[in-house]
Amino acid sequence: MSxxxxxxxxxxxxxxxxxxxxxxxxxxxxxxxxxxxxxxxDNGAGKxxxxxxxxxxxxxxxxxxxxxxxxxxFHSVEAARAHGIETVYQDLALIPQLPVFQNLFLGHExxxxxxxxxxxxxxxxxxxxxxxxxxxxxxxxxxxxxxQLSGGQRQAIxxxxxxxxxxxxxxxxxxxxxxxxxxSRLIIELVxxxxxxxxxxxxxxxxxxxxLFELCDRINVMQGGRITTDQPVHETSxxxxxxxxxxxxxxxxxxxxxxxA
Amino acid sequence: xxxxxxxxxxxxxxxxxxxRREVASIGRRVLRLFVYQRELTPVLITVGLFAYFTxxxxxxxxxxxxxxxxxxxxxxxxxxxxxEVLLLVLGEIDLSAGQVFLFGAWVEYxxxxxxxxxxxxxxxxxxxxxxxxxxxxxxxxxLNVPSFVTTLATNFILFGFxxxxxxxxxxxxxxxxxxxxxxxKLMGTWQWSEILWVLVITILGALLLTRxxxxxxxxxxxxxxxxxxxxxxxxRRVKVWAFVLCSFxxxxxxxxxxxxYGTLDPGNFGVDYILYAIGACVIGGTALTGxxxxxxxxxxxxxxxxxxxxxLTLVGVSTNDFYxxxxxxxxxxxxxxxxFDRIIARSRGT
Numbered sequence: 001m002s003x004x005x006x007x008x009x010x011x012x013x014x015x016x017x018x019x020x021x022x023x024x025x026x027x028x029x030x031x032x033x034x035x036x037x038x039x040x041x042d043n044g045a046g047k048x049x050x051x052x053x054x055x056x057x058x059x060x061x062x063x064x065x066x067x068x069x070x071x072x073x074f075h076s077v078e079a080a081r082a083h084g085i086e087t088v089y090q091d092l093a094l095i096p097q098l099p100v101f102q103n104l105f106l107g108h109e110x111x112x113x114x115x116x117x118x119x120x121x122x123x124x125x126x127x128x129x130x131x132x133x134x135x136x137x138x139x140x141x142x143x144x145x146x147x148q149l150s151g152g153q154r155q156a157i158x159x160x161x162x163x164x165x166x167x168x169x170x171x172x173x174x175x176x177x178x179x180x181x182x183x184s185r186l187i188i189e190l191v192x193x194x195x196x197x198x199x200x201x202x203x204x205x206x207x208x209x210x211x212l213f214e215l216c217d218r219i220n221v222m223q224g225g226r227i228t229t230d231q232p233v234h235e236t237s238x239x240x241x242x243x244x245x246x247x248x249x250x251x252x253x254x255x256x257x258x259x260x261a
Numbered sequence: 262x263x264x265x266x267x268x269x270x271x272x273x274x275x276x277x278x279x280x281r282r283e284v285a286s287i288g289r290r291v292l293r294l295f296v297y298q299r300e301l302t303p304v305l306i307t308v309g310l311f312a313y314f315t316x317x318x319x320x321x322x323x324x325x326x327x328x329x330x331x332x333x334x335x336x337x338x339x340x341x342x343x344x345e346v347l348l349l350v351l352g353e354i355d356l357s358a359g360q361v362f363l364f365g366a367w368v369e370y371x372x373x374x375x376x377x378x379x380x381x382x383x384x385x386x387x388x389x390x391x392x393x394x395x396x397x398x399x400x401x402x403x404l405n406v407p408s409f410v411t412t413l414a415t416n417f418i419l420f421g422f423x424x425x426x427x428x429x430x431x432x433x434x435x436x437x438x439x440x441x442x443x444x445x446k447l448m449g450t451w452q453w454s455e456i457l458w459v460l461v462i463t464i465l466g467a468l469l470l471t472r473x474x475x476x477x478x479x480x481x482x483x484x485x486x487x488x489x490x491x492x493x494x495x496x497r498r499v500k501v502w503a504f505v506l507c508s509f510x511x512x513x514x515x516x517x518x519x520x521x522y523g524t525l526d527p528g529n530f531g532v533d534y535i536l537y538a539i540g541a542c543v544i545g546g547t548a549l550t551g552x553x554x555x556x557x558x559x560x561x562x563x564x565x566x567x568x569x570x571x572x573l574t575l576v577g578v579s580t581n582d583f584y585x586x587x588x589x590x591x592x593x594x595x596x597x598x599x600x601f602d603r604i605i606a607r608s609r610g611t
Contacts (some may be wrong), residue, residue, distance in 0.1 A: 013508045084602060094489035095481045106481055107493035109474045117474040146608060161492075168547040 014063030025225035038212035041222030055087035056080030084168035096147035101128035152183025299546025314572035337566025340514030341538035342559035344507025352551030360531025365512030365520030390512025398504030438523035451519030483553030
């Protein structure tokens with residue numbers, strides 16, 4: 001079904017260098033409406049860099065990014081947000097010393113008294129409680145500092161913050177890293193609920209094939225700054241998928257060794 | 262008894278008798294109060310010191326001359342500490358604010374000597390102070406120089422400027438010091454005006470840090486710099502504004518201080534002030550690790566130092582004792598802060 005849906009995000013020939021280090025070597029990628037796209041690859045394959053370009057944190061050296069068929073250039077995180085792209089980073093970007101409700105509203109504070117920008121903490125608390133209830137995320141209290149939450153709770157708050165902005169595109173950079181089975185389940189259900197709503201298209205980076213198999217409609221494998229495999233998940237099994245990925249790695253290794261010989 | 266049962270924290274497996282459990286829960290609550298209300302500890306110490314000096318020195322300590330001299334010590338430290346707290350929460354530091362405190366009054370004095378009306382020279386002097394803060398901030402943020410180094414350098418540069426352009430002369434009184442009108446009193450000649458300025462600045466500063474979007478951005482940038490940037494907080498702009506604010510406030514109260522005493526001494530070194538101001542921040546409950554801090558605590562810390570300085574002088578011990586006591590209080594305060602932070606970190610996941 002998703003194969004026929006319109007693309008919401010297209011990446012064409014994107015490259016990125018950090019000094020002499022070439023991290024992305026011409027990325028082509030499509031994300032379709034309502035789709036969950038998985039992105040796997042070794043450490044250093046360029047997954048996080050790609051995500052950071054899509055969310056406006058880095059800028060590509062070459063190539064184009066298209067949102068809804070229109071070419072865009074993000075000079076900042078705000079610019080990407082204005083196009084409906086929200087991101088949950090690997091480091092979560094939560095502020096340990098701020099309470100849950102302020103973390104939820106960081107960058108989108110509810111303020112009053114115009115230019116004084118006084119925080120409307122009461123409104124933010126109320127909205128935060130209501131909102132966390134809606135998406136079934138449980139925390140001890142919206143006044144608890146992020147530092148006091150468990151890893152899963154923090155991850156849930158980070159996802160909740162991104163979703164609260166009602167993005168068209170949600171980028172999740174290793175949302176399940178360093179998380180126990182129960183906590184992973186919480187986040188997986190959260191993402192599945194979001195995907196089922198059909199309003200948001202999602203890119204997930206993860207290392208766990210089983211998780212990706214459960215979450216994703218399609219999986220892209222990244223290696224050495226390129227996308228080497230683009231595989232729909234439906235009509236395939238986890239075993240087939242895993243085999244495909246592993247053989248793709250093997251191919252890459254052989255290419256490297258034969259090129260070296 | 263009912264309240265004890267309602268608390269969600271699980272009781273230990275071997276249940277102590279009800280009474281002891283209640284005592285333990287009260288103990289926990291008291292500890293919690295001190296951990297989350299960092300100002301409480303310095304307030305208690307200040308009240309204790311006040312009581313001690315009142316008993317030792319009686320009315321010589323509590324009369325208005327003595328108290329205004331305590332306020333006179335506390336004022337400059339407090340004024341500098343308010344801006345400094347914002348920077349410490351950001352994970353930065355401003356070592357030049359003490360020199361700016363002195364420098365603003367010099368700029369105002371030079372401008373006025375050159376024929377500029379008093380009001381305009383004050384406004385320009387304040388703008389210059391804010392400009393020093395902007396330079397501190399921009400060098401720190403754009404050239405990636407640690408603020409400790411940037412502001413150490415600015416401190417020397419400003420001190421040098423004052424020495425060069427004052428021709429080593431004692432400054433003559435600022436006209437406002439001689440006046441008896443409302444503006445003179447407001448700007449410092451009334452004995453309580455300086456500390457009132459500092460009190461107002463403290464209240465505004467506390468509101469800024471805890472109740473505004475800017476304050477949230479300061480805490481966010483200091484608590485998780487990369488995270489804050491990723492969440493869309495303009496961390497560099499926030500830092501530069503904090504430096505501007507710190508210098509501006511130091512300059513403002515510096516001018517009030519100059520009007521109060523009526524003379525300027527080019528040999529006065531700003532580091533003397535900044536060290537007390539940072540001491541006041543630490544005593545008040547601000548760690549130097551970023552992300553946490555209290556403006557009101559810093560004010561209380563300044564008052565504590567002021568009372569200590571005034572009280573020890575009155576009690577008749579040598580002023581040298583004062584330095585030892587300030588040192589002891591700073592260490593104790595910092596150790597407490599560190600322990601409180603550990604308690605917060607350990608309460609994770611409950």
